Amino acid sequence: QKEVEQNSGPLSVPEGAIASLNCTYSDRVSQSFFWYRQYSGKSPELIMSIYSNGDKEDGRFTAQLNKASQYVSLLIRDSQPSDSATYLCAVNREYGNKLVFGAGTILRVKS
Amino acid sequence: EAGVAQSPRYKIIEKRQSVAFWCNPISGHATLYWYQQILGQGPKLLIQFQNNGVVDDSQLPKDRFSAERLKGVDSTLKIQPAKLEDSAVYLCASSIGRRGNTEAFFGQGTRLTVV
Numbered sequence: 001q002k003e004v005e006q007n008s009g010p011l012s013v014p015e016g017a018i019a020s021l022n023c024t025y026s027d028r029v030s031q032s033f034f035w036y037r038q039y040s041g042k043s044p045e046l047i048m049s050i051y052s053n054g055d056k057e058d059g060r061f062t063a064q065l066n067k068a069s070q071y072v073s074l075l076i077r078d079s080q081p082s083d084s085a086t087y088l089c090a091v092n093r094e095y096g097n098k099l100v101f102g103a104g105t106i107l108r109v110k111s
Numbered sequence: 112e113a114g115v116a117q118s119p120r121y122k123i124i125e126k127r128q129s130v131a132f133w134c135n136p137i138s139g140h141a142t143l144y145w146y147q148q149i150l151g152q153g154p155k156l157l158i159q160f161q162n163n164g165v166v167d168d169s170q171l172p173k174d175r176f177s178a179e180r181l182k183g184v185d186s187t188l189k190i191q192p193a194k195l196e197d198s199a200v201y202l203c204a205s206s207i208g209r210r211g212n213t214e215a216f217f218g219q220g221t222r223l224t225v226v
Contacts, residue, residue, distance in 0.1 A: 004153075032213050043202055043217040044154065088153055092213050098167040099144060099206075099215055103153040 001026050004091050004102035012108045019076040021105050023089030026070070032092040033065055033072045037085045038104065044088055048074060079109045113137065115218035117203050123224045129191035132221045136184065136205030142166075143180055144215060145188050146202040154202055160186065161208055193225045 005024045013019045021035075032051055036044035050056045050063040050072065062075040072091075076083055086104040116135040124130050136143050141162050146154035157176065159166040162183040171178065175194070180186040190197055200222050206215040 006153075034214065043200075043220045046214055046216060049214050090215075098156055098159050099204075099213065100156060101146075101153040 002102070003027060003100045004089055006087075006089050006102035006105045008103060009106040010108050011105055012110060013079050015079060015081060015109055015111045017079050017109075019079045019083065019107055019109070021074040021076075021087050021089075021107065023072045023074075023091075023102055024070055025072070025089075025091045027091070027093055028067075028070065030067075030070075030091045030093050033063070034090040034092075034099075035061075035063060035072075035074045036088040036090060036101075037083075038088055039085045076107075079107075081109050081111045083107060084109050115203055115205050115216055117201075117218035117221055119221055120219060121222050121224075123226060124193055126195055126225050127192040129189065130193055130223065131187050131189045132201050132203075132223075134186045134188070134203030134218060136186070136203070137216060140205035140207055141183070142206045142208030142213070142215070143186050144202075144204040144206075145178055145186070146204065147199045148202055148220075149199045157188070190223075193223075195225050198223060198225045 035048040038044045048063040056063045060077045064073045088104045089102040092099045143160045145157045148154045157171045158168040158178045160180045178188045200220045202220045204215040204217045
């Protein structure tokens with residue numbers, strides 16, 4: 001079982017729609033959860049972090065965490081063509097422990 | 112605030128040669144990571160340092176890869192001898208590394224091609 005799992009996609013959504021990206025993790029004691037965006041040929045860029053159950057909103061992005069279900073998601077509202085990228089989910093067990101990434105989900109926003 | 116610096120940006124070597132990558136983390140960041148990212152895959156953690164100490168190097172191929180972080184700041188990752196399958200982007204990241212704040216920020220990466 002992979003430590004962090006994501007659907008590879010591609011996920012295609014029309015411009016202006018909500019894109020929903022999902023991630024599951026295997027380690028029940030994981031504490032910190034991150035979403036990174038990676039454009040082709042570029043390095044990952046941190047866009048959201050979430051540490052407690054519930055929702056966290058930042059502009060058009062909302063991260064959702066459910067530790068009981070070991071599930072974290074990222075919603076992108078009013079999707080734009082510039083949101084087309086690979087979205088990486090990362091999980092950290094706790095301070096001082098390794099940061100593990102999923103394989104990423106490719107998102108394509110069609111204008 | 113300056114970001115994570117990496118060099119070189121690109122490197123082409125022949126198999127069995129050696130290569131070294133350098134990383135300078137964000138000032139004050141105690142945690143430093145080296146990741147290998149093969150095209151189409153997520154970053155794979157090679158080694159993680161907390162100050163001078165190694166937190167995890169379970170996926171580092173120790174027969175050919177080595178890494179050090181002297182004085183808890185800069186770090187170098189070395190491959191000797193390189194194999195064709197080492198062709199990848201090598202990413203360095205750093206984080207403050209304090210409880211409750213483990214956000215990691217990446218450098219631009221080094222694209223290695225082994226021919």
